[in-house]
Each structure stands twice: as structure tokens, then as C-alpha cells.
Amino acid sequence: MPDPGDYTVGWICAISTEYVAAQTFLDEEHEGGPDCVSSNDDNVYTLGKIGKHNVVIATLPSGEYGTVSAAGVARDMLHTFPNIRVGLMVGIGGGCPSPNHDIRLGDVVVSASQDGKGAVFHYDFGKMIQGQPFHPTALLSEPPRLLRSATQQLQALYERKGHQIEQAINKVFEKSPRLQKKYKRPDKGSDKLYYPSVTQPPRVVDRPERTEDEDNPAIHYGRIASANKVIKDAAFRDSLAEEENILCFEMEAAGLMNHFPCLVIRGICDYSDSHKNKEWQGYAAMTAAAYAKDLLCQIPPNKVEAERKLVDIVSTVAGSVNEIRTNIQIAGDDVKELKSQTRQAKLNDWLSPPDPSINYEKSLVQRQRGTGSWLLDGDAFEGWKTQGRSSFLWIYGNSGSGKTILSSTIIENLSSYQPLYFFFDFSDAEKRTFENMIRALIKQLYYQGEENLLHLESLYSSHKNGNQQPSCQSLCETFFRIIEQTGETWIVLDALDECRKEERKELLLWMNEIQVNPKYRNVHLLVTSRWELDIESGVLEFSHINYTISIQSDIIANDISAYVRWRVREGDGLKRWRSTPKFQDKIEKVIEERAGGMFRWVVCQLDALEVCLDRRSLLAALKSLPTTMDDVYARTLTRIPEAYQENAIRILQFLAYSERPLKVEEIIDMTAVDIEGTPYFDPEHRMPDPSEILLYCSSLVIAVAAGEDSKGVNLQLAHFSVKEYLTSGRVQNDILQHFQELKAKASMANICLAYMLHLGTGISPSMLTKSYPFAEYCAMYWMTFAAVAEGQNQTDADENQKLRTFSQMLFDADRCLYLTYYNLYSPDFSRSNRGQTGKKTVSALYYASLGGLVNTVDCLLSQGADVNAQGNGYHGNALQAASAEGHSKVVELLLSKGADVNAQSGKVYDNALQSAAERGHYRVVELLVDNGADINAPGFKTMWSTGSALQAASAYNRERVVELLLSKGADTNIQSGRYGNALQAALQNGHDRVAEMLVGNGANVNAKGGKYGHALYTASHKNRYELAKLLISKGADVNAHGGLFYDNALQAASIWGFDKIVELLLDNGADVNIQGGRHGTALQAAIKGRHNGVVELLLRRGAKSDLNAKNII
Template sequence: MSDPADYTIAWICAITTEYVSAQAFLDEKHAGPEFVSYNDNTNYTLGKLGKHNVVIGVMPDGEYGLSAATGVVTDIVHSFPNIRVGLMVGIGGGAPSEKHDIRLGDVVVSAPRDGNGGVFQYDFGKTIQGQKFQTTKFLDQPPALLRSAIADLKAEYEGEGHCLEDAIDVILEKKRPQFRQKYGRPDPSSDRLYRSDVVHPFGKEVSCQAVCGDDLSKLITRPDRADDDNEIVIHYGLIASANQLMKDAVIRDRLATERNVLCFEMEAAGLNRFPCLVIRGICDYADSHKNKEWQGYAAMAAAAYAKDLVCRIHPRRIESGKRIKELVSELKIPISRIEASVETILSKSSKEEDRDILDWLTRFQTWIGTKGQTLFCKGIPGAGKTIIAATVIKKLMNEFQNNHEIGIAYIFLVSGGTRSKSRKTFFGQLSSLPSLPEPVRALYKNHKEENTRPLVNDLIKAVQGVAALYSRVFIVFDALDECRSLDGCREQLFAHLFVIQSKVQANVFTTSRPIQDIEAKFQNSLSLEIHATDEDIQRYLTSQIYKLPSFVTHNSDLQNKIKIRITQAVDGMFLLAPLHIGTLAREPTVGHLETALDNLSSGIDETYHQTMIRIEEQGGGLRDLAIKVLSWVFHARRQLNTAELQHALAVQPGTSELDERYIPDLEIIGSICAGMITTDTQSDVIRLVHYTTQEYFERTHTRWFPDATAMIAETCVTYLSYDRFEMASSGIKLLDHLSDVMKDNILSEAKTSSFYQYAACNWGHHTREASDLCPGVIDFLQHEFNATASARALMASSPQYSATTPEWTGLHLAAFFGIEKALEIMLREGVEVNSQDQYHRTPLFWAAGAGYEAAVKVLLEQGAEVNTEDYYYQTPLSWAAEGGYESVVRLLLDNGAKIDAKDSDSQTPLFEAVTGGHEAVVRLLLDRGADINAQDGEGWTPFLEAAWGGHKAVVNLLLDRGVEVNLPGIQRWAPIVEAARGGHEAAVKLLLDRGAQVDAENFGGRTAMSEAARGGHEAVMKMLRDKGAKLNNAERPALSEAAKGGHEGAVKLLLDWGADIDAAYSSKNQEATKVLFGRGTDIKAVGISGLSAVLHAAIGGHEAVIKMLFEHGGPEWCVTQLVHWTGAGFTDHEARMRFKAAAKGGIEAAAKLLIDQAWNSGVEISTNVLQVLQAAANGGIGELSKKLVDITARMRKSENMYFSHP
């Protein structure tokens, strides 16, 4: 059997015909894989092409389309961990046109254009009133090594031809007759291209020759190809994909004309996060005249090209590339959890409400009907704000579920384990809600490759990009008050939320507790106070009477007394009603119940207190279990699902196996906690019933759960030490030479154990927080196999996870979690303090990098080497500085850490501190003598890093310490340019105030103004303008940069300031051009360069802009401009050279368009221009030359066309 780890190229097929063709071209065929990942449903053939090991995967029989393709990709990535190149090879429908002479049996290769991949999903996009449907989804570009191989092969084919037909013939000669008949080249006469208006009769399965015939009036006649030409022609361009079979010649021709589509198919768009190349052999013309006769040969042609391409790539280039598993690693986006929470909330509201609560919200109707409107809803805790928000979402989704022009985003800021989310994480959630739109994928891809986190402004732009895909956007934001004000999160949130709203005219619905500064932000918005009415409360109580003792259900007077008293007690706080019902449900007699009614509390804290007293009054076993449940739910570092909590509760101290007899029933768990917890039925998560419950326990947990952290720590360690996990971990250690997949399979025991992942990731945190070291910790850390398995699970939870088994000792684990007591004991027992993992990191790295001062001190006292270097030449001081841990940095320096130690990028610890904006650490390092002007390998300095990151306080500190504001000795970089690039207003203002040169240039001629314009940072642009910044920098005109980025607001600003129009027209951005037209700009005016708009568009090859110019300026003027540019005063040789240079810049399509427009409009063309065009044709510049010859001939034959000099 074959090891899946040995295979680096994935070849994906959709149907059996493609699969057979792919296998036929293998140089060697290998045995099947030793193992595949769990739930892998794909069939594989393994083999060798040239020097490469290839895995060929085929979709399950009868399954086609995007989802099937996605399934195959998922299986391959999981089962073959070292795949680095992906190919989708098979058949497709051609889109022949006047420009592209595509025949049956030809091959189309997806070729990226304009930064997009070579495949787009033509049934995914947006429809805007008065405009055409706009496709918006492109695949990722294939890896660079594939693109390079394509270029190399293309050059060889054009110069020397190819041998694909010969390669196919060699294979066919070895096969049986039936194979040759199905996969050989059919008779050329069967290659018929019918006119678009000729449709094959529906339901007629007989051949087109019999039904549609060979009538020349129905066919498009095409000349025979020359005898010396290859039968198979390779075409490079755009492939259109969808979840449906293209059988419409009219749509085919439209997309071929408008988008330059060469081929149609129905699987590749399913690979939207799998960077691969798509190769299609043409078996029909994507019309109603399907031609299965050509499928076999088309599949063989595509496979032959694919093999030729693969053999072109050197194995070393493949090995040096990134694994696709890394490129398509899952985004950590809790969409399903959010959606599940909404569904849970809605299910509750539907039980609690018998009417549509929005019918009476007239202000809601005003909000939903007015674009750009805000509705702010405030209410006391427990009044039902979250239910209202969830109902609004349900209303929006029901109303717009079939309208793909409407975007709906919703955020619930919840208490507990997630209440400390930073604004960056929050906006990351917001931007990820509408599945995976292109702006989000691009943002993730860029920062994933660089292993960086996006700036807030990057996230905001991504959100705006997502919102711009829709004609209307609704944002529902529950519990704004959960976003804290102390760290500036709330102010940042409001600022960015209002920016998004103004940019896309979004409708915003928000809820919050009554907090003055929040209410002030919405004082000019529609507002509504949410308060549970007495009728609402009593309606709910009526539905809950059945939960009370039978003596209540048969006594209507008592029922009314209960409803009146509870309604008075809750005072509009809906949350308290079920807690009071729970209190009464346990009373044994009418007398006890009426006494309890009289003693009902009216405040939240008092109600919670009474509930906890009631829990403690339960029997011993029930009481202990309830306290244990609440301890786990409150102290857990993330929310636990039901199975995790059940396993945690079942663990008995001192045991070596889980005794399932101790697993409590979920119904028991719910009942003994007296309404203090709730289970989200969709997400299966158990949590506290309300954020006020969380706040109550934050104030009182030491009273109710005094020993919780120790209990939780002991439970985790006991669970991780179970014998079943020791067997799994020993298997990994002993078989460490096997592939990642084998290791994962061996660990399946741990993975399928509900509580294992939580325990492995969090046992150390709970142990550190406990007052005493819990039993079993030292034994666990000194047990090699269990520690290894725990470390592997811990690493697997990291975004930078590598499947390599971590070479950690127990001391590494203790240092990672900062458990100083464990470190002291282990070091006293003789454990090596400087033991290294596979990246040469000692325990000191992990303790310093997490900021555990006490643990660092223990390690240093026991002889830890303070200046040890890891694989990247970083030191513990670098890690501590990066984290901003001032006390740890001071401790390391006091113990001799080298302050200017350089890593593999020649960056010192000061760089790390500056990057994180850690002002206190920066100050400490400078006080201790750190080199303030240190340069890394790129000439980058700490000051540049601070400016680029927008860390105003750090920038100010560095300036105060003597850094030159303009860095005169650094020629490649200017701090103010870097600050402007990030849109950091405060940093830019500070730099200007401290004397930064407003027009300083970076490497490449970038200025602060051009960078601010490129990012659309209008506030920064205004600040720079006020300081006299130039607009028309020779290399990077601000207007050009703004236009390229599509920032209409920035374009308008620059035009108001008098920016040169040359710059705008040199960009291909159509929106910027529309802005110019809308302002009445004279497109016939010339800029500083002496060129008009149409010449800029022609030189740039921007067809869409040229079309707009023709519409606004008229064809005569546009062609006259082209005449002036192309011919006047030039010899044939000069003109030819100029045309060749223009052609390299992409002028062919634009020049062709201009000439077509001239011919169709009957415009006068000078003889000089015709001579130039003929000279260009003689010079041989591809399709443009051929077209020019044809146009020239047509013009000279026309009696209505005459020539004159302009």
C-alpha cells in the first residue's frame, strides 16, 4: 500500500470518462493508499507522472456540480497532507467566437486576468435595478509555479508546436478496440457549430445530424485548419462555472462577448478555496446540441496537456511550495454558533409569545421601509431585548429570504466566556457573516500568508466591501452595552459602525441597557423602549401554570393570585418570571406556596440569592451536583456543549477510566439548577440563563463556589491521565515517523472523547488559578505519553498548527501554562531546565512569551539560559517584548538578556515591542540602552514600524528620544507615508506637528497623499492637503491611486482640489470615470502630459472606459485622437515599434475596439493611419494585426469611405 504523505499533486475528475483518461497517462500506477481520513468518500488512483507522485480523485458516480467538487477537495486535503498542486482536468463546453476559433477536441486552460483567477461562477453575483446582473465570484489564482509552467509551455507550443496528438495515439495503440472507439478522435464532419437561434428539439435523444441536419443555413461555416497545424489547439483564458449545465447558445454568446469566456463547465467553482488550475477538453459547444461522441477524445486531450504541464515542473519547486492544506485551512468563524443561538432564541420567543411582536412596532415598520435608518431599542436587564433582536432577524430573513440583493448581518454580544472579545475579533465576525464573499477571502488570504492580523481599518474596508455587494444591508446588533468602554472598544465600535452605515446606507437595529453615553450616540435616531408589559408577563405565566403542583392547576383563584404577585415582583423584568415559577413549583402545600409568594423578591440579586439558597437546600447529592454544574458553567474558559459537561461531571477523583454510570441525565442537570442555566438546543451549548446571572456570580462566586478552580483542574488532569489516552499517545510517539494522517487516526480515541480537547487546552490555566497544586499534576507532567498527547491537542487548537508532534517535555507544558509550583517541584527532582523542543525553544521561551513572571523567575533561578536562541534566532526577550510583558522584560534584562539580539530578519526586541504598540516596554528597552535606530534586513526601523502601525504614543516616545522625524539616512522609507498608508489620523497629525515633510517620498515614489488616496483615507487626505501636500506626484498621482482603489469619495475630493485628470483616466476603474462624467468634466481636455482621456484609456487597454468615452465624447473625436496618437509624423518603422510596445501593455483589445467603432460609425480615417496599421500588421503582433489587415481591406473596398489627413 502507498503512503498518502508521498503525494504532492492532486488531479481531480468529475466523471468516469475523465478518470479513465487520467489513468491512461500515468507513467506508473501505484497501490492504493494505506489509509485515508475518516469519512473520506472519494475513490483514488495513485501513480507517477514524470518525477511526480500524483493522486487522481473522482467524484462519486452520479454526483456532479459544485458541492460534489467541494467534497472531493475536502477529502483529498485531509487524506493527502502534502498536496501542493491542484489540477481539475476534464471536459467542458466551448464558447467559439469571432475572436476565438474554438473547435471540438481543443483544450482550454484557465488563465488569470486582472488579478482574478481564471474561473468565475457566472450564476453567483448581484442584480441592481437598471443594470445587468454582475458576477462577483472568482476562484483563487493557481499557485505561481503552475502559472510559470503554463507560460513556459505556451512559448514552446507557439514556437515548435506540441505533440499531444502523438501522445494520445501512443496510448490508443496499446488499448483494445472498444477503448479506441470511445476515446479516439471522431470524424471531423461531426464537429458542427449551429447558429444560436437553432435549438435542438426538446426530448429528442437522437443525433443532431438526424434531427437538426447539415443544412448550411443552420450552421456557422468555419474554414478548415491548415494541414500543418496541430489538430488540438490550446486556448488560454476565462472559464465559466456554475451549478448547472450550460445548454443555451444565446447566454453562451453573451458571456463570450461580454466576459471573453472560452469554456463552460459545472465543477470548478466548487473549488473556490482550493488554488488550482482548470484544464478542459472541448466536447460540445455549450448549446442544446449535446455531442457525447467527442467526450472521450476531449478528456484525453485535456489529460495529455495536463501531463505535459506537470512534467514541466521541477520536483524541487513543488516541494518548496506551500501545502494546499495550509492554504485552505478553515477560517475560525463561529457562524454556525451564532446562527444556532438565533434559532434557539427564536424558538423560545415563539413559545413565549402568541402574537407577532413586531405588528405593533410602528417605528419598526418605519425603520425597515427607510434606507439608512437606525432604530435604537433600550430596556432594563431581562426585559426581552435579545428576543426582540432575534425576532427582527427572523422577520428580515422571512421577508427577504429569496432576495439575494439584500444582505443581513447580525451580532449578539454575549456574556461569559466571549464577553472580552476585542473590537478586531468582533469586526472579524461581522465581516464573515455573509458566507465567504471575496473581500473577506482576500483579507484572510493576505494576512494568512503573512501570518499577521489585519488592522481595524482593513477589517472595516472588508466589511464595506461585503456590504457593497448588496443593494440593501441590514445590521442587527444586540447588547451594545456588552462592549466595554474602558478599553475604548465601545467608541471604536460606534465610529466604525457609523462609517459603514454612511458608506452603504445600511439599516441598523441595536439594543442596549439604558446607558447615558450609548443613548447619546443615538439621540437623533428612531428609538423605542423595550419593557415587558403586565399583559406580556401574565400571558407567559398562564402558559407555565402546568409546571406548578396539581393543587394550583385546579384552583383558578390561586392561579390569579400567583400571576398578580409575580407580575408585581418582576416589574417588567421578563427574566425573573421563570425563576419565580421555579421557586413555587417546589412548594408542597397551598400554605407553603402562599408564604413563598409573600416572600418573593423583586430585585435581580435578591432573586438570584433566593434561587441559590433553594439549590443548597436540596438533598446532598443533588446539591453537590448542582454546585458542580454551576461551577463549570461559570468558570469554564469557553462554553461547554452538553456532552463535554456530562463527561466533566462524571469524572471521579483518583480513577483511571471514565465510569459512565456517573454521567448525569440532561434533564436532571436542568432541573437541579432551578432555572439558572439554559441549553441552546441548536448549538448544544449549556450556559447561564442571562448576562445578569453572569454578573451576579462575578460578584458572589467565592461565596457559592469557593473551591471551583481546584475541582476543575483536578477533573481535567484526571481525565487526561486516563489509560485510554495513554494508549493513543504512546502510539503517536512510537510511530512518529508515519504521516500526519496516521497520527490523526491513532489519536481518534482522544478526538472522539467529548471532554478531551477542552481538558488538554485548559487544564493548566485552571491549575495555575487554583490556590494549591491539585493532586496528580506532577505525575501527569512526568508521564511522557500523556504529556505528548495533551501538547499535541493543545497545538492543534492554534491557528498556526503544524501536524508535527511537538517535542515537549512536561517542563515545557508547565512553563506554557505558567504553573510555577509544578516547575519548582520538577526542577528539584532534576528535570533539565534547558531542554529544547523541535524549534530549539526551551521552557523559558513559553513562560516569557505568555508573561508568567513567577514562572520565568523560577526557571532563571534554576539555571535557564537567558540568551538561548530558537530556530528563528529569537530569544525569550523577543517573545516577552512582543507580548508587551513589562515585568518579564525587566526580569530578563536584569538576568543578562542581550537587549539588541537580532533574529533571522535582523529585528531586535525593540521591533517586537513597537509592533505591538507596547509603550511601557518600548520605554523600558530604551532606558536600558536599546538601539533606537536599529535597521532590519530591509532597512526598516522601529520608528517606521510605529508609524505604519499607527501607534501614536510610541511614535511620540521615539521622537522624544531623538529619532529624526524624516529619517534622513533611510532613503527607501518615509514614516509619514507609512502612517498615511494605514489611515492613522492621530499618527499622521503627530508626525506633521513634529515637522515631517508632507511630500516625502517612499521607495517607488509613494507619498503620504498617494498612499492615503490609495486607501481611501479621506480624513488623512484632508489633513495632508491642509499642510500643502502635492496632488500630482510624477510617479504616483493621488488621483490615479484613488481611482485604482475605486474610492469615489477620494476621487471627488481630489477633483475639487484640482488634481490632474490624466491620473484618473490612466486607471481602468470605471467608477472613477463615472464620477468624472457625473461632474461634467470635459473629457476632451488634455492633462499635464498632453494626452486626452481616450488616449490614456487606449494606452492602458481599458475597453470598458473606452466604451464610456465613445458614449460621452462621440466616435469621431475619439478616433481622431487615436489617429493623432498612432500615425501623424511617424515612419512605418517607428509606428510599428510603437504598436508593438503598446501591444505588450494590453492595447490589442482596446485598439481593436476603437477601429471597430470607427468602421461601424463611418468615421473618416487618414491614409497615414492606414499605412501605420498595415505596418503594424506586417510586424506581426498577433490577433490585432490580423484584424487590422481585414479592416484595411474592407475600408479600401468601400465606396462610401474616403481618406483624408486630419
């Protein structure tokens, strides 16, 4: 009889199908059972060998399922086989397909932790926190390190050579042909994934067949959800999968992990939906068992022997779990996790806010000690700072009057209050948007307190654990939730006028919300800006204005005097005059008299005086000082030596019109480009001393640290007024043409293209970015510049011809050079896909359409490009690419050349109209509809589609597009996509105004669909009182069933404690004792949520406390 001590691998199955599959992969089967079995062990075992490992296989008793039974089998196995050191749970499970995981029937899912979360997610045990996703409280052990290492090794082997799972299964059938009937692979036509919607008849998701280069079955690695329940609900599946990044559902693993630390291997036999059947169970069990055998063959027996016995690990884990649970009760599991430095770094990487401290520190260094006291000691600032309720202060002044340095002074003064602050910055595109301002403020808030971190963690979790970016609206909601609970808050925003003009209205509305909403009782907001009409108009519309200060010359005269005196008496640039005090006095007197409250003017004049080497030149310069900043900049440009002019103009063009500052090394290569030369770029022509780059236009350009690490150096314009002057049309006539936008961008595009054409093909991405630092910038921005130039007819003829020639060379069909740069930076995927040359292939027409290059598109079409060809990119074809990016002229051209306006293509969007509608491109939507686009196409390409064009626009709050589509006859009640219908799309994403528009245009308020089942449930779950009221007035059924988790609107409102919604529903006929959902009744839900007020309300309205209600979680 076999000795139980000889067996080191334990293999557990749940059902007989899995048990048979496991037995078939034994290399040899040992006759008889163990010679000694524990008296309490009721398990039946199969013993054998795989490779050099002795394996014991057990299964759950017939008819028993779930975590408890699995735990019992594992416990008894370890009693009888105390030498087991490696555990496997092998069998079948329900798959969770998603955009990131193309899971098919027969595929294998292997348990693996992700984002710091355990490989097995026990969703029977957890807690609900208002406004946050489900939080697990059960703590599960991880499999031994040996198994995790072997999994990684096998994954690498499969990636290099592919697997032989299908061949291994066929060998089993050769030995046991009778197994084929139940265990062979079913016909691929039976692998059907249905949309999780209420539409009838069910719709099948269209998925491309796997190619010969792809593994089939595929192996997936990720989190597995486990609980004592069979999941047959696609909506629940997708919701939990999205929140917790789940790949598979099963019923036993959670019962094993703390009693039998093991690797979980599941073959996918269904999709955890209502279409569940047993057709694929046999084959799925075989693929899982085949993978398990391959895994064991990766592990040398001596390594298994070196592992601790599982029975010893379990006893240690039990003690550790008890200790951890004690710590949780004391400190709180969520806070403890979020406090870790790793988690904070992960959240920060996801949020990716720009760093305003760089601006703050830079301005603080430039500040002269003692300046700003006129503000800090004044009544207005003191009143704003100490007022016992919310307060607002607007400081405005001309460009160059020292507002940014004043902001840094204010922030320093408020340092003990931990102020929030942001500097809008014309030279950095990342610091010109309202959304990035909110991101930066949230980051500052979450470093101020642990409780603030919970709100950010909630936002992170609700966006696929950081795999999806939050909308600007959800960021604002998170910000407001945090400041609502933080108490008194001080916020300083500098240079509102440097925020993108199209975003200022949203910014001003946000500022007004802070002031007027009673929830934010004590927020002190201070902003600075130039005087501009839209800013003044927005501020004057505020319901109350506490303080405004206009920076006039007399107010800051003392600050200017202090600065001038410091430069003259202590600065190195004018130290030559220290031996003659009367000339120092002369400089101070003249500069101060003519300053006119303009700090920037003072700085420029003192810089200019530093080059005066003798008394005569100094006196002459003081006599001829320019009067205005325009005069200052005009004189500076005139004095640029002729030998420097070409490069100076290039540098100023790029800095005035680029989306971001340029690195010094980028500018060095840019100035070395010769668009008329051969070659176009020669590394030998780089400046020998990069530090001299500022000499080309020194007083107009400054060098600044590139980021927090300060390792690199960027060049940027010295002040916003420089950019304003260069782009205003006020530049002198001889160089004016160089700074007109069309001419400048055509020139910039040509320089980028010449550089790219010289580098050619065959250079790896890493070599490109390392040896040619301008390459990545060119790849990112050349199309932006070229599209502007191609879109207009006023471009200089020579520049335009050069642009055409260079573009044709880049898109030449024989060289396909454009692919090198598409893969270095793909506009398809924003700022991802760097360094992947050769990995992606798209057509020239697709790439040109994506970039909005109307002339290039026309040229490619005239050369025979197929207007309807699939481009292989993110958007599928040229029309959808142009539509998604809002290139109306390209869309118009493609349509005129016969593009199929209703073609189904792309990885996410179903058609051109849907992509344009979702992104809010009004003119493109109008063109597509007017040219025959099916306005009501349901959008069924993927189960994660946003559905019809109206649903897509509603989901993303595109009000103007929604209005347009409704005016063109869009059906408000089409059922499709992940939201079900347009009304649900608007409600789930919090777009109240769009929801009102849809209801006003005939949306069915009782239509079923989407994650929350129906509109009233959604409004109740999201605490949208006015919308709930509107829906009820339009006939919404207050007792409708169907919502995820809570079944009905009353229970959804009760679990979160939304007393006003609860009362509204009851007043309008909601059944106070309606049953269903996770908690059974509204009363049980309110008790579970600990909302005493709602409990009392429900009892007063007749709730019965003795109903046999469920209480699952």
C-alpha cells in the same frame, strides 16, 4: 529511420542549456531524425528513450522566447508526431520565495493548480476591476490526469525516501565530465536573496542552511506565472506572488497549455529580481530534467498508450474554450466562479463567522405567541422601519426584561426585508467581539446577492487567496462598500452590553458612521442593550437620534401575563393544578403582581413552583417569593444539596470564567477530577448518566445544541444575569471566595493540570481527544487560568502551592510532559497545530513565557534555564514570546535575569520590540525601550518583515505605541521591511491618523520604498484625498516615479477614476503627460479604466491623445 508514430512523450525546452540537460538524461538516444516530417515543421528533434517510453525533445529556435514561439514548436511537434500522449515543458525559471515556500536556487517547481485556480497563470491577459486584484481572462488547459497522478505518486515517494536528483546529476558528469564547468552546482554562497527595497547597498536575506533531513534541492508544487516578459522586479514578483500564490515565473508555458496540454517543470535559476544572472542556469536545467526523468519512470507505458492523443485533446479544448468564452461574455467569469457552492464554502471557511441564527432560533422557540405587539404596532417601530432615510432605534431595559426574545420577534417581523442581525452572547467568546459581528453581517450580505460576493472575493484574493486573515478595518471597509450599493438595509443588533467592554467604543463609532455618512442613505439600525453609561454616552454623541424605547414594567405587562398564563394553563410543569382553576388563578395573580417587568424573574419563579406537589407547599412558596434576582440566585445556591455542592461550584466556576461554553462530555470529565486523590482522574468516576449533569444546579445552567449540526450539547449559564451575580461579589459569604476571579481561576487551572498530569505522555493526539474529551480544553486554556493566578499575590495559599507543584510536575525536565499539550494546542499558532504530538519541540522556559506564567518562569530560571536560549518556537526565544503576548511581568523578570533585549530570533518577528510594537503592547514596548532595546533596529531577518518597531506599529494601527516610540526618539525614515518605511506602512494599510502623526513628526514624504514606491502614489492609489493634500503641502513630489504597475500618482488615480485626486495633483503641478508604468500616460489609464469623467478632465488640462503610450493590459 525512427517511425514518428512510435513516440508518445513530447518534451519541449526553451533554450540550448535546457536542451542539453534534457538530452543527458536519455537512457538511450536514437540516431537520426524522424523518417517523415511535416512540410511546415522547422523544429529540430532529439529522439530517445527514458525507461520504457519513447521521447521526442524539441527546443525553441535560437534567440526566440515567449508564448508564441513555444506554441509554434508544440503545434509542429504534434503534426510530425501525432501519437504523442504526454507533454512536458522542462527548463529554468525565476523563483518567488515567500514565508510559505522557502524556494532556493536549484530547487524545482512543478506546476499544480491551487484553490480552484489553474496550474499556469497567464498574466499577459487580464482585466483590472477597481478595488480588486488583477483578474485573468485567458483560460488555460490543465495537464492530463495521468501526469497529475504521477506527480502525486512521485511526491509521496520523495516524502518517504527522499530523492536522488543530486546523485543522478553526478552520474551524468561521470559520463560527460566536460559538462561540469557549466552544469555543476555553483558555490552555495552565490545563492543570495535580496530584500525588495530601495536601500543601498542591497541587503541579503538571512536564511538558515538546509539540514541533512531536508531535500536539497527541494521540490515545490504550485502555480507558475507565464507571460512574454522577463521579470526583473522584486516588488512586482512579491505582489503578484502574494495575490495569485505564484511560486515561479517563466515565459513559455502559457503558450503551450491550450495547444500542448503539459506538465511544467522549472529549475530555479534566479529570483526574478534585478540581481538576475546566468550562474545557476545550467544546474537548474539539470535538476528540472532529473525530476522529469523520475516522473516518467513512475508511469507504465500501457497507461500512456491508454491516454488520448494530445492532437485530439487540443481540438476538443479549442471548441470548449470558444464555448466558455461565449458563456463568459453572457454571464461574467468572476460571478460564475463565485456562484459555485464550492467557492462559497471556501469563502465561508475563511471568514469563519459565528452563527447568530442559533441564538435567533433558540429565542424564537422561547417566545410566547402574540408577545411583542406593543412594539411592533407602535409608532416608534413603524417610523424606524419605514422612514425614507437612515434611522436608528435603541431599545434598552434591565437584565432579564426579555430583550433578546424581543429581538427575535423583530427579526421575524422584518423577514421579508432580509434583515442583517447579530446576537452578542456573554456565554460564547466568539459572539462577544466587534470583529466577529462584522464577519457575521458580511456572511449574511454575500448570501443576499451575487454582486455582494464580488466584494468578498476581492477581500479574499487580496489576502493571499485566503492564506491570511483580514484586519478588522478591512472587514469594515468591505461591509461599507457592500451596503453602499445594496440600497435599503435593516440591521438588528441584540445585547450590545454583552460585547467586550474594551470593544464597545469601536462598535459605537461604527454605528455612528452608518448613521451620519451620506453614502449609506437608507440604513435602518436597531439595537438592544441594558442601560449602561458608556452605551448611553455613545448613543447621545450621535449627531441625530431617531427613537429610543425604555422597557418598563407597564409596557410589557401584557407580554408577561401571556407568558405566565401559557406556563400555568398549557405547560407540563404545572399541569397538576388544572383540576383546581382557583390555584391556577392564584399563581397567575401573584406572579404577575410581583414581576416588575422582569421576564427572567418570572421564569425562575415558575420553575421553582413546579416542584410544589401539594397545596400547602404551593401556598407557602407563593408567600415567600424572592424580591430581586439576587435573592433568586442566592436561594437557588442555598438549596443545592450538600452532596452536590463541590461539583456545582466547579461547574459554575468554569461557566462563569471560561471563554466558551463547555461540552457536556468535557464537564463530565472535569467533575471526575480529584486534585487530592490518587489517581487525579479515574474514568470510572465519570457520571453514569450524563443527562443528569443539570441536576447539580439546574435553574442556573442550561443545555443547548453545540452548533449548526446540533449533534453535540453544550452547557452554559442560563442567563447573563447569572454570570453577573456570580462574579459581582454579591454572593453569600460562605461561597463567595469560590467565585472571586483569582481563587476561581487558580482552582480551574489546578483541575486542568491534574487531568493533564494523570494522562501523562505517550498518548497520541487522536487518542487524547477521542478518549479524554477534556484534554483539548485543558491544553487550550490552562495557561490562561494559571497566568491570572500566578500574576497576583492574593491567591489562596493552598491553591497557590498546589498550582506551583502541578506546574513543576508538568515542566519536569525528565518527563517533558508539557510538550504533549503544546502540540495538542500551541499558543504559538492560535488554534492551529492540533493533533501533532511530537512534531514540535520547544523549551520549557519558552512555553512558560509564552503563557505568561511568571512564577513558573522564575522557578525554571532558578533551576538553571538559559534565559537567552533559542526556544524553537514561532517567536524564537522566551523574551520575544512573552513580549509578543504582552506578558509585561514575565518580560520584566526575564530582563532582570539578563535576557538580551536586542536578540534576533523568531520565524516572522526580528526582535522582541518589533513583536510587541506590532501587537500593540504599550507597557511591554515601554519596558523594552527603557531597558536598552534598539528602537531603530531595521528588522532585516526576513524579506517579509514589518521592519522597525515604528514601521510594525504603523502597519497595524497601534496609535499609542506609535506615539510612545516617537516620544522615545524613533526615526520616522528608516528604510526596511516589506513596506519600505513607516509612512508607507500606515498608508498601505489605510491608517490615516498614524500617517498624519508620522508626517507631523518629520517623515520624509518623498522617501522611496515599498510596494507603491512613495507615499503620494499610495495615497492616490488608495483614494485618500485629505492625506494626499497633506503630503503635497509637506513637499511631496507630484511627478515622482516608482510605483508598482502605474509608475506615478497621476496614473494610479486615473486608472481607478479618482477624479478629486486627479484634480488635486494637476492643480499642484502634476505633468498631465507624464509617461511610465503599465499604461504609459494618465489618459491611457483613464481610457483603460473607462472613467469618462477623468478622461474629459485630463483632456481639458492638456493631455495629448497622440502620445505613443503603452497599453500592456
